Amino acid sequence: MTVVPQGNSGGVPAPAGGGGGGSGTLYDVLELVLDRGLVIDAFVRISLVGIELVKIDARVVVASVDTYLRFAEAANRLDLESGRKAPSQLTDIVGDSVESGARGKSKGALSGAVEAITESFKGGGDEAEEEPAERERRPAREKRQERGERRSERRSARDREE
């Protein structure tokens, strides 16, 4: 597999070397594997009920009082923060993203392709370290997904009994 910039800051570290097979790869193509690809109606398909691939349309979410209040709070918070620690920001960010790049939201971090590639080389392929980071980064989606998996396993078991 040829390389292509793989932005990764704070996300799922891609396995060094790129090729197919790493967990990072799978996460990035999950919706393609499940939602696209050839569909053959003459065959039976495993149940995908309960698996939500992508969160609903951003516009729908944006137009709610909750969202407005959340944005107002974010604006207030950022204003206070920037008042306090604007001068040393850049150093902070670089330090942070090296130490805890995989650990969560990178606040305004420099996450262009160049950094991303460095990250993914550094990231190594250590499953044990990747897992918690992945989970933390996308909790809602992952949990829903896991529930979905369990449900679909049950369902396919039932299908077989029938």
Next chain:
Amino acid sequence: MSVYVYAITKDSHPLDLGDAKGVGDPPGELRTVRGASLCAVVSDCPDDLSVARRDLQAHQDVQERLWSEGTALPLSFGFVAADEEAVRGVLEERAQLYAQRLDELAGRSEFNVKGVLDEDTVVRAVLEENTQARELNRRTLEGGGTYDDRLALGQLVAQEVQGRQDALAEEVLAGLRPLTEAEKVAPPSQQYFVSASFLVEDDRAEEFGRAGQELAERYGEGVELRMRGPLPPYSFV
């Protein structure tokens, strides 16, 4: 015995599956079902086939392997045929349709592009550039202002953020589109301001990768572009 179906190829595909393995535990042995001028790659379907990492990864690995050696139509995950005879029936019945698709996809691959916008960065930018937002923000700091002020601030910021996301998405698509043969753009979602797949000729793959990298570098802070490819053409079958 029911069989799990991975992909359809022409019979000219080398079908050298190497050490690739199928779904299930222990991983299923891959084999080929031939019908008319087409082949299907299949394995025995495990009793506990599930939408979990083990089987998804195996499905994806088989596709990558096949695509690296020739053109193939990747099936979506999870298709099971009653037996090999049923697979052969489909290959023969739809031979013309599938052969045509395979021809159209020869020498091309899918590239998937996702963009993530750091929310704090974009909210900060809105506050810097929009005087009304700044004024409302000042008024509501530390519990000040009314509920309506906070709502107005939030609404304004949300709209501005949405506007910036849309503009960025359009810019990314416009920057990459000229290098591609087809595109499939996913509807807007909370995680990604843009999520699109492109069909790219192999000759232009490198150029496409560079264009993506240049875009990512241009945006720098707070904008992350994830590009993945070349991939089997899931979105263009």
